[in-house]
Amino acid sequence: MTQTSADSTPSTVKSAARALDLLDEIALRGPGTQLQLSSRMGIPKSSLHALVRTMVVKGWLETDPTGTVYKLGMHCLVASSAYLDGDAVLARAAPILDEVAAATQETVHLGRLDGDHVIYTGKRESVHPLRMHSAVGRRLPAYSTALGRAILAEMPVEQRAALVPTDIKAMTPHTTVTKDEVLEIIDTAAVQGYATESEESCLGVRCFGVTLPFTRHATDAMSVSVPISRLGDGRQDMIIETLLAARAKLAATADWSASV
Amino acid sequence: MTQTSADSTPSTVKSAARALDLLDEIALRGPGTQLQLSSRMGIPKSSLHALVRTMVVKGWLETDPTGTVYKLGMHCLVASSAYLDGDAVLARAAPILDEVAAATQETVHLGRLDGDHVIYTGKRESVHPLRMHSAVGRRLPAYSTALGRAILAEMPVEQRAALVPTDIKAMTPHTTVTKDEVLEIIDTAAVQGYATESEESCLGVRCFGVTLPFTRHATDAMSVSVPISRLGDGRQDMIIETLLAARAKLAATADWSASV
């Protein structure tokens, strides 16, 4: 299913796809000159020329003061804001996010599956000075984050396997890098009802995640990120229980789980 | 308009422009079916068909559970996050935003000019329960906001006039709707060194704005939004002085005002 990439999709618009790819490319690997972008994306520079001009005119790209380096434009912000405004899940989950943040006093994230990554759609920041740096819109591998693992844990086993690559690059010395081990961890998460990750994406930070029970196959999840130094005295259990309670509360009001 | 091809921009890519226009259209006026979007944008539906499919595949559009209504996709979030991450002005201004927020205890916005609108690029929320609802990425008319007026006030007079429309639609009963009056207000702001707006975009709220002195012709500004009920006891003067002090502090460290 979903024979996405190559030529199985009969009619797609090449230049539109390129415009979007260009935005993704700059978002992922940073700004560049026409020539650099051309080589990074494998597009002839003469083709890029008209494209970047169009995108600058429309406000989706901007240039340096020098006029040679192209970066993202402000319209990205407008689109993002509109996306968040129109998101029903976000609206429903916001009060619960507040509750969890208040109960744990730690950084809370809301995220959604996008391919084999998760993208943060909301957050509440810890009040402590020592806290994780993050932002709405950040894109992280699903298999290495508690938030993503919670979502994967609700999938059929074969689907999980498809979303965990065999070649995992370590983000920290603690990152689990073998596919089988990750799948085992996800399996444990499926049994427990919550997912965990300890210093695998950020040194010194442990995360706990649960899905939002809005749809049959969850695409959204929330997580709490805590510096390990603050995890003594049964605080870990408190956080996990807070998450599970939040999940239960959402499930009780889930009246529209009709989709998918 | 813009249907006649007598433009001075000879080579722009039509389908790329349409893809971006589609994102803007949905961001501005909300989701819709192919047919609705087709009529809203004046594009043949058969042309839109391949376009929306491309954009859905790329993750920049999504459909309803029903599959008929098209809305923005998650990649908008990723782009927005990358835009903010790479913004030098934002990075420089962030600590000052914090300071102003701490000193005033009110909602503070950072914004940037985009045509005749301003787009919020940052904010700090008031701690008070009564506070303005806003979000990074929101787009508002420059001429009716304190933030935008501050920017306009640093422009040559003829340029100001070009960015204030003759036909202003009132957002509240207090909105200044005649162009001349708005220009006068901006003129006052230019003399004072800060801009003001009282209940013109949000009933019960007064805003004060100053530009960020990073470039010769400012494109960025910050503003404080206060419920009028909290403006007694010389608090208005305190807020204005806080803003002017913040501006002065930034100006003192502005070593890179070489551009434009």
Next chain:
DNA sequence: GAACCGCGTTCGTATTCGTGAACTGAGTTC
């Protein structure tokens, strides 16, 4: 049940775009 929406989809052709190669022009090197 036939006509009628509103929805998305397909098709063939005229139109437009994408592309390699050639060109300008500013900085740098030798």
Next chain:
DNA sequence: GAACTCAGTTCACGAATACGAACGCGGTTC
């Protein structure tokens, strides 16, 4: 100051798109 590099720009032609019209399809209305 000639040669070199890196940046953007232009052009003509083959390749891909855009579009009007027709089709399929599930509802709703008469």
